[in-house]
């Protein structure tokens with residue numbers, strides 16, 4: 087395919103597992119059965135230490151990022167267990183991915199990126215400025231970058247092929263894709279997950295501006311899959327710096343973005359070329375932000391379990 091999206095480091099080979107699919111920063115495997123064939127009832131979801139910025143997967147991993155975000159997602163699954171069942175089976179995973187992989191039930195996934203937004207920014211802001219709506223929903227006048235919505239909005243999108251941007255989906259298109267009942271359930275759950283996420287996160291100094299969740303279906307019930315309320319699936323903003331009217335600083339990616347846009351990087355974003363490698367101090371400060379978000383949210387000290395990889 088054209089475009090400068092780098093292939094990124096190949097997914098590691100895992101004994102006893104078949105590689106199924108790689109996203110920008112995560113890899114999916116199927117466990118092999120005794121006959122060496124991929125099982126069809128389980129998957130291994132592995133979070134790498136890769137970080138993406140400005141739509142590029144950077145070539146310098148952030149130490150412990152995969153483990154911190156896996157542990158954060160597992161914690162959120164627990165916090166949300168009263169609201170929605172999830173796909174988690176176990177964290178008994180190979181040493182090579184210890185701490186940053188989860189064994190999950192393989193589900194029939196909804197063909198919808200279930201996005202909810204509590205604040206106006208990014209693609210939603212562009213749409214609002216163009217025609218006063220977000221995903222077909224009419225909004226009050228006078229909103230600006232970073233404005234908080236009275237209630238989280240359901241703004242679903244398609245699952246675009248690798249390397250392309252997701253396209254907004256109207257609610258009617260979601261109903262056509264999954265039926266009115268599952269569409270209503272998905273909208274209700276996605277907005278409640280973000281509302282609950284902000285109740286918990288804002289009490290700990292973090293705004294979750296928006297989030298993307300994925301659901302599978304099991305016995306006509308929606309099951310929360312993928313990762314949930316992490317800085318990779320959501321926009322995390324430091325609550326004490328929130329000020330509508332301009333782009334908000336990212337809780338976790340601000341150091342990476344600032345350095346890449348600074349003269350020090352020698353990178354010209356407009357060139358379309360892949361960004362340069364990040365210096366160690368930017369990697370370390372970014373790692374510290376992921377650890378800080380985890381410790382603030384969970385109240386637990388982050389202790390790496392993963393073997394030195």
Ligand SMILES: CCOC(=O)Cn1cc(-c2ncnc(N)c2C#N)cn1
Nearest residue numbers: 109112113114173191192193311312
């Ligand atoms: C590389 C990472 O890609 C993804 O996580 C997106 N994705 C999720 C599935 C999935 N498919 C069946 N059952 C599941 N429980 C899941 C999950 N999670 C497929 N792609």
